[in-house]
Amino acid sequence: xxxxxxxxxxxxxxxxxxxxxxxxxxxxxxxxxxxxxxxxxxxxxxxxxxxxxxxxxxxxxxxxxxxxxxxxxxxxxxxxxxxxxxxxxxxxxxxxxxxxxxxxxxxxxxxxxxxxxxxxxxxxxxxxxxxxxxxxxxxxxxxxxxxxxxxxxxxxxxxxxxxxxxxxxxxxxxxxxxxxxxxxxxxxxxxxxxxxxxxxxxxxxxxxxxxxxxxxxxxxxxxxxxxxxxxxxxxxxxxxxxxxxxxxxxxxxxxxxxxxxxxxxxxxxxxxxxxxxxxxxxxxxxxxxxxxxxxxxxxxxxxxxxxxxxxxxxxxxxxxxxxxxxxxxxxxxxxxxxxxxxxxxxxxxxxxxxxxxxxxxxxxxxxxxxxxxxxxxxxxxxxxxxxxxxx
Amino acid sequence: xxxxxxxxxxxxxxxxxxxxxxxxxxxxxxxxxxxxxxxxxxxxxxxxxxxxxxxxxxxxxxxxxxxxxxxxxxxxxxxxxxxxxxxxxxxxxxxxxxxxxxxxxxxxxxxxxxxxxxxxxxxxxxxxxxxxxxxxxxxxxxxxxxxxxxxxxxxxxxxxxxxxxxxxxxxxxxxxxxxxxxxxxxxxxxxxxxxxxx
Ligand code: SF4
Ligand code: SF4
Numbered sequence: 001x002x003x004x005x006x007x008x009x010x011x012x013x014x015x016x017x018x019x020x021x022x023x024x025x026x027x028x029x030x031x032x033x034x035x036x037x038x039x040x041x042x043x044x045x046x047x048x049x050x051x052x053x054x055x056x057x058x059x060x061x062x063x064x065x066x067x068x069x070x071x072x073x074x075x076x077x078x079x080x081x082x083x084x085x086x087x088x089x090x091x092x093x094x095x096x097x098x099x100x101x102x103x104x105x106x107x108x109x110x111x112x113x114x115x116x117x118x119x120x121x122x123x124x125x126x127x128x129x130x131x132x133x134x135x136x137x138x139x140x141x142x143x144x145x146x147x148x149x150x151x152x153x154x155x156x157x158x159x160x161x162x163x164x165x166x167x168x169x170x171x172x173x174x175x176x177x178x179x180x181x182x183x184x185x186x187x188x189x190x191x192x193x194x195x196x197x198x199x200x201x202x203x204x205x206x207x208x209x210x211x212x213x214x215x216x217x218x219x220x221x222x223x224x225x226x227x228x229x230x231x232x233x234x235x236x237x238x239x240x241x242x243x244x245x246x247x248x249x250x251x252x253x254x255x256x257x258x259x260x261x262x263x264x265x266x267x268x269x270x271x272x273x274x275x276x277x278x279x280x281x282x283x284x285x286x287x288x289x290x291x292x293x294x295x296x297x298x299x300x301x302x303x304x305x306x307x308x309x310x311x312x313x314x315x316x317x318x319x320x321x322x323x324x325x326x327x328x329x330x331x332x333x334x335x336x337x338x339x340x341x342x343x344x345x346x347x348x349x350x351x352x353x354x355x356x357x358x359x360x361x362x363x364x365x366x367x368x369x370x371x372x373x374x375x376x377x378x379x380x381x382x383x384x385x386x387x388x389x390x391x
Numbered sequence: 392x393x394x395x396x397x398x399x400x401x402x403x404x405x406x407x408x409x410x411x412x413x414x415x416x417x418x419x420x421x422x423x424x425x426x427x428x429x430x431x432x433x434x435x436x437x438x439x440x441x442x443x444x445x446x447x448x449x450x451x452x453x454x455x456x457x458x459x460x461x462x463x464x465x466x467x468x469x470x471x472x473x474x475x476x477x478x479x480x481x482x483x484x485x486x487x488x489x490x491x492x493x494x495x496x497x498x499x500x501x502x503x504x505x506x507x508x509x510x511x512x513x514x515x516x517x518x519x520x521x522x523x524x525x526x527x528x529x530x531x532x533x534x535x536x537x538x539x540x541x542x543x544x545x546x547x548x549x550x551x552x553x554x555x556x557x558x559x560x561x562x563x564x565x566x567x568x569x570x571x572x573x574x575x576x577x578x579x580x581x582x583x584x585x586x587x588x589x
Contacts (some may be wrong), residue, residue: 059404061417317404318397333393373393 006295009036010122011270026092035124037114044304045266046076052312055385075226079259091154094252098152103253103260106145110267112138116192117274120284120297130219131192132184135275137278140232143169144266146239149261150249161248164323165239168229171330174234176226178338182219182345183279197285205289210280214361215263215345218369220280222338224310227272229330232265233311235318273307274300281307333376340368428510432548437495440537441476447538452512454479455488459504459513466490467497479510483566489513493537495521496530511555 004011050065050073057064090099095230115138116131128134137233143166150162184190187198196308201208210216215246229236240248250261277283281303284296292301321329344364351357411417421428442450457473471490477479479485504513516539545552 055408058408058411061407061411062420063418063422258574313404313408316408317400369393377393 002293002295006121006297008295019112019232030125033115037119037125038111041111041267041270042263044270045263046080048266048270048308049079049262049267050075051308052162052315055309055312056316059313064127080121083256083259086258088255088257091252093154093155095152098148099252100257102145102152103250103257103264105148106142106264107260107267109141109145110264110271112141113268114273114274117271118193118196118278118283119274119300120295122380123284123297127193128191130190130192132195132279133178133290135271136173139174139268139271140265145264146249149253153249153252157245157247158249158251161239161241161245161251164241164245165232165249167323168232168236168238168326171327172226172229172334175222175330175334175338176230177221178335178342180275180279181214181228182341185342185345185349186210186216192278192283196278196285199282202289207282207285207287208290209280209285211282213348214358214365215341215348216280218337218341218344218365220276222334222341223276223280224307226334227269227276227325228311228314231269231272233269234315235320236326237320238323241320243320251290262295269311270304270308273304273311278302278306315318322326329378333372335374337369341365409529429546430517432550435502436441436500436517436519437498437515437521437532438493438502438513438537439516439533439539440491440534441512441514441541442538443541447540449477451487451534451538452479452483452486452510453491453508454510454512455491456486456509458507458509462503462507463498464501464503465499467494467498468492469494488534490529491537493532494531496526511559514544514548514551514555 004391013029016032017025017029028386054064054066054072065075068074068078082139086240090096113135115125116128118134124131146165147162149161150158150165153159183195187195189195189198199207199209206212210218232239238244240246240250247252250258253261277300286292286294286296286299344361346359347364348357351360407417441452442448443452444450455470457470460466460468460470469490469492470488471489476484476486497508500515503516505515508551521530541552541556544555
């Protein structure tokens with residue numbers, strides 16, 4: 001029974017595929033997966049917008065939206081209708097074609113990554129051997145879309161926003177990818193499916209997730225920080241900093257195109273969270289051995305919702321960084337830490353299992369962290385300025 | 392240590408999050424259409440015309456002296472004097488406004504009309520939910536729409552209303568005291584006023 005529940009979507013797909021001719025089955029199978037992913041994650045997007053607004057409200061001691069429908073739950077519907085009926089304005093001097101293409105490219109690129117995310121046991125749309133490589137290749141198209149939007153609008157603010165976005169996303173892509181390499185080393189494969197498989201065991205009731213090792217934890221934290229920066233969310237939302245450059249690269253977008261940007265951003269964020277789950281949080285594996293009866297996709301989405309809640313929490317807490325702080329953080333802290341973490345992970349693999357491995361692994365990460373943190377804090381100390389000529 | 396402040400901040404927001412579900416005092420938002428805060432007494436929005444008694448048109452205190460019309464800075468008051476007269480609160484025969492319009496889309500809530508009115512006939516209202524679907528006719532208020540009873544005035548600005556009432560009562564008493572010793576004078580003026588009212 002649990003087996004059928006777990007595989008229900010896979011079986012359903014096979015049932016549907018059985019009715020189609022063999023020649024079109026591969027393409028039909030891919031289309032079915034794509035439709036499922038589109039529907040599920042678009043719904044999740046609608047759900048997240050309302051949960052985020054309500055959650056942010058509570059974090060700031062407000063009620064949040066509570067007017068449309070019971071407890072304001074129909075708010076996404078109202079927002080969607082509103083954005084559909086709004087006028088679609090294209091600036092007179094904008095590059096029309098690129099301006100129109102940018103939101104589409106963004107959404108498509110954001111959705112591409114889902115092809116390799118294992119949403120449950122046997123529930124990877126395309127199980128590529130180099131799935132991780134594909135994911136990063138696909139998600140880097142987002143940068144192109146953002147620059148297209150910023151450049152084609154012919155607006156100073158959107159160009160500034162796009163330039164910030166490019167600088168930020170390229171800087172943070174380095175620690176992002178470096179931190180995933182630890183998981184790849186442990187699993188010995190670039191395939192997302194194989195990475196999850198390698199985390200599905202249990203010792204006693206405890207799972208073998210990578211996050212429960214020193215290097216895995218550090219890698220997870222680094223990955224999430226870089227991931228937040230990658231998906232342009234607060235506190236790294238400089239490209240769209242409302243108080244500085246209005247809305248950044250999509251300042252000239254209205255109506256449905258604006259909604260597409262919004263969608264693309266959230267879809268990208270879910271994809272990053274999904275990848276974090278795949279790499280460090282055991283993918284679709286249950287958190288305890290006695291909970292394996294629940295379907296695998298349930299665990300994936302439960303973890304996804306927890307991570308989204310974390311991101312909302314972080315957004316409610318931290319103010320936006322300054323551009324120089326952002327860059328300093330990426331190159332002076334994230335990059336060295338990712339490299340040190342890589343070293344710690346390789347040391348872990350070559351030390352025999354036991355307490356010594358834990359101690360060495362922890363020290364290898366904690367000491368550089370403390371030293372690096374202290375060094376950065378010291379260099380940031382503000383001193384009283386002395387003016388040589390003004391006095 | 393690096394990251395300490397972030398954790399502290401996260402703890403603070405988490406406290407807010409859970410606290411907002413537990414203690415009502417944290418949620419300071421007033422859910423407007425259902426919940427309302429009482430307006431401060433000095434709140435003012437647009438002027439209205441005060442009337443005494445029950446008849447909203449006959450009881451208007453306004454005597455169409457047109458001072459407010461002249462003084463209104465954006466010139467949003469329009470008055471047409473009546474050709475006949477009717478008795479005011481003292482009993483003296485007075486003109487009344489045949490037409491009294493205020494264009495509230497122009498009114499700037501300066502209260503100058505209230506200050507200059509020698510008869511305390513116009514006062515500031517504090518009603519604010521005045522949206523209409525017609526921005527031209529809908530915001531041009533006529534005499535009928537502007538008239539509000541003295542009790543309403545007492546309701547929204549108790550202190551000012553009491554002061555005004557006192558002043559009016561004083562004026563009335565003075566007028567009566569002046570009228571009593573010179574009965575002859577009042578009788579002579581009687582037929583005069585009768586002719587105007589008829
Ligand atoms: S409040 Fe000022 S602007 Fe409005 S009617 Fe009176 S004098 Fe005119
Ligand atoms: S409201 Fe006052 S000032 Fe204006 S016309 Fe009437 S009596 Fe005169």
